[in-house]
Amino acid sequence: MTAGNAMLGNGQIGSVLVANHIDKRFEGIAALSDVSVHLEPGELVALIGPNGAGKTTLFNCLSGVLRPNSGQILLKGRDLSGLAAHERARLGLARTFQRMELFGSLTVREHLFVAHRAQRRGASLWRDLTGRSRPTPQEREQCDAVLELVGLGDHADRPAHSLTLGTGRVVELARALVCDPELLFLDEPSSGLDHRETEHMGTVLEQVRAERGTTILLCEHDVAFVERLASRTYVLDCGKLIAEGPTAEALASPQVRTAYLGAGAA
Ligand SMILES: Nc1ncnc2c1ncn2[C@@H]1O[C@H](COP(=O)(O)OP(=O)(O)OP(=O)(O)O)[C@@H](O)[C@H]1O
Numbered sequence: 001m002t003a004g005n006a007m008l009g010n011g012q013i014g015s016v017l018v019a020n021h022i023d024k025r026f027e028g029i030a031a032l033s034d035v036s037v038h039l040e041p042g043e044l045v046a047l048i049g050p051n052g053a054g055k056t057t058l059f060n061c062l063s064g065v066l067r068p069n070s071g072q073i074l075l076k077g078r079d080l081s082g083l084a085a086h087e088r089a090r091l092g093l094a095r096t097f098q099r100m101e102l103f104g105s106l107t108v109r110e111h112l113f114v115a116h117r118a119q120r121r122g123a124s125l126w127r128d129l130t131g132r133s134r135p136t137p138q139e140r141e142q143c144d145a146v147l148e149l150v151g152l153g154d155h156a157d158r159p160a161h162s163l164t165l166g167t168g169r170v171v172e173l174a175r176a177l178v179c180d181p182e183l184l185f186l187d188e189p190s191s192g193l194d195h196r197e198t199e200h201m202g203t204v205l206e207q208v209r210a211e212r213g214t215t216i217l218l219c220e221h222d223v224a225f226v227e228r229l230a231s232r233t234y235v236l237d238c239g240k241l242i243a244e245g246p247t248a249e250a251l252a253s254p255q256v257r258t259a260y261l262g263a264g265a266a
């Protein structure tokens with residue numbers, strides 16, 4: 001199958017991302033079996049499933065952290081096979097991680113600055129981390145525009161260790177946005193957040209979509225958060241897609257209720 005076909009699995013020409021028939025095994029364990037997903041421009045699509053369903057593994061395969069055993073991944077029609085994570089990032093793919101990873105002593109703005117520099121070919125990450133190269137006015141402007149977008153303008157000079165978990169998660173989002181990605185994978189952005197912080201994260205994501213039109217694949221456990229934000233939802237269980245479609249329909253399917261709530265729930 002090539003990008004020249006009118007249909008690509010479930011995706012169309014013009015899809016931002018098409019992943020077809022992805023298999024990933026870990027020493028005999030099938031973490032993903034024949035998983036196909038597609039994302040259309042500007043969509044926010046959710047990926048849900050119980051613990052161990054394979055959600056992060058799919059993110060890792062799509063973003064180039066892991067190599068699938070088989071299957072094809074196309075970003076705007078371009079086959080990503082053989083491209084490393086940083087090469088995929090340069091093509092417009094960004095992600096956040098399930099476990100929050102910020103550098104305690106770096107300020108919020110410095111996190112964005114380092115991420116921005118790290119993506120540029122030939123940039124010296126070491127010089128940036130040790131503070132021996134200063135941001136250009138243009139870089140600073142770009143970082144500050146993202147901080148304003150996500151409502152972190154007042155926190156720009158605060159070190160990461162002084163932030164609440166909720167604010168830290170927004171910094172991770174901002175860091176992923178600083179290179180203006182076309183496609184963003186968010187791995188449980190509401191994880192560990194209380195109700196108010198989760199509400200705020202939802203508002204920030206709506207703001208990002210309204211202003212930037214970024215296409216987003218959102219991995220989540222919080223079903224209310226998914227219902228609020230995602231037009232479509234894929235449901236994984238034990239490495240297999242058990243439902244997909246408009247969010248309300250996917251969540252209502254008997255297989256999903258069984259997977260989440262146990263036998264008898266359906
Ligand atoms: N690097 C690895 N080596 C071996 N097995 C792995 C590895 N990464 C994931 N797995 C296994 O693959 C399966 C899917 O894990 P994955 O982390 O993708 O699930 P998940 O849906 O993200 O779960 P959670 O909701 O807990 O984050 C699990 O059985 C897990 O133990």
Ligand SMILES: [Mg+2]
Nearest residue numbers: 055056057098
């Ligand atoms: Mg996970």
